[in-house]
Amino acid sequence: xxxVEQSPPDLILQEGANSTLRCNFSDSVNNLQWFHQNPWGxxxxxxYIPSGTKQNGRLSATTVATERxxxxxxxxxxxxxxxxxxxxxxxxxxxxxxxxxTGTRLQVTL
Amino acid sequence: NAGVMQNPRHxxxxxxxxxxxxxxxxKGHSHVxxxxxxxxxxxxxxxxxxKENIIDESGMPKERFSAEFPKEGPSILRIQQVVRGDxxxxxxxxxxxxxxxxxxxxxxxxxxxxxxxT
Numbered sequence: 001x002x003x004v005e006q007s008p009p010d011l012i013l014q015e016g017a018n019s020t021l022r023c024n025f026s027d028s029v030n031n032l033q034w035f036h037q038n039p040w041g042x043x044x045x046x047x048y049i050p051s052g053t054k055q056n057g058r059l060s061a062t063t064v065a066t067e068r069x070x071x072x073x074x075x076x077x078x079x080x081x082x083x084x085x086x087x088x089x090x091x092x093x094x095x096x097x098x099x100x101x102t103g104t105r106l107q108v109t110l
Numbered sequence: 111n112a113g114v115m116q117n118p119r120h121x122x123x124x125x126x127x128x129x130x131x132x133x134x135x136x137k138g139h140s141h142v143x144x145x146x147x148x149x150x151x152x153x154x155x156x157x158x159x160x161k162e163n164i165i166d167e168s169g170m171p172k173e174r175f176s177a178e179f180p181k182e183g184p185s186i187l188r189i190q191q192v193v194r195g196d197x198x199x200x201x202x203x204x205x206x207x208x209x210x211x212x213x214x215x216x217x218x219x220x221x222x223x224x225x226x227x228t
Contacts, residue, residue, distance in 0.1 A: 033217065035219070042222070043153075048216035086152060096141070096205065096215075097143065097166060101152060
């Protein structure tokens with residue numbers, strides 16, 4: 001099946017810093033989603049971005065499907081950004097099941 | 111428009127008991143997915159259902175686990191004779207349209223049910 005790798009696995013930032021999270025995938029996809037799992041375990045949809053670029057406040061994401069990667073940018077990080085960020089994809093031709101990466105654990109400190 | 115609803119949010123069962131997890135998709139969504147997250151791991155796909163049909167159950171353990179999405183009412187994930195290894199967070203997601211092949215649509219996740227087996 002499709003492989004999804006995320007980097008870095010862990011990231012510690014001071015409040016106000018910027019960061020880039022990366023998601024590489026091994027095959028063609030027709031769905032790519034970024035999620036934030038907060039410290040209470042809730043999974044929050046950030047972006048649905050099978051291709052192109054989107055922005056939402058301090059967050060933006062870019063997917064280059066032909067090169068099989070996606071990037072999540074976090075600017076001016078806040079302590080509430082702490083948690084785990086997951087990338088998940090649907091392999092083209094499969095029946096919509098999302099395959100998740102192993103996540104990037106982000107800790108934002110004061 | 112209410113989001114995906116799951117209940118209960120927390121469930122404690124003794125080994126050997128049955129666990130029933132419920133999921134109500136977003137209004138207008140007829141496609142439901144179940145995922146499991148073991149402690150300190152990512153989410154793993156279990157099963158994909160449409161009303162009265164199981165579309166893909168390739169991630170379901172072969173024994174003790176079953177899922178349904180009846181014509182009326184929520185989707186149910188049922189675990190019989192639970193064991194400690196079943197302790198996990200179980201997430202349900204829904205999407206609005208049929209998909210497959212070249213098309214796929216955003217999945218919206220519920221808050222999860224945290225199952226603890228003692």
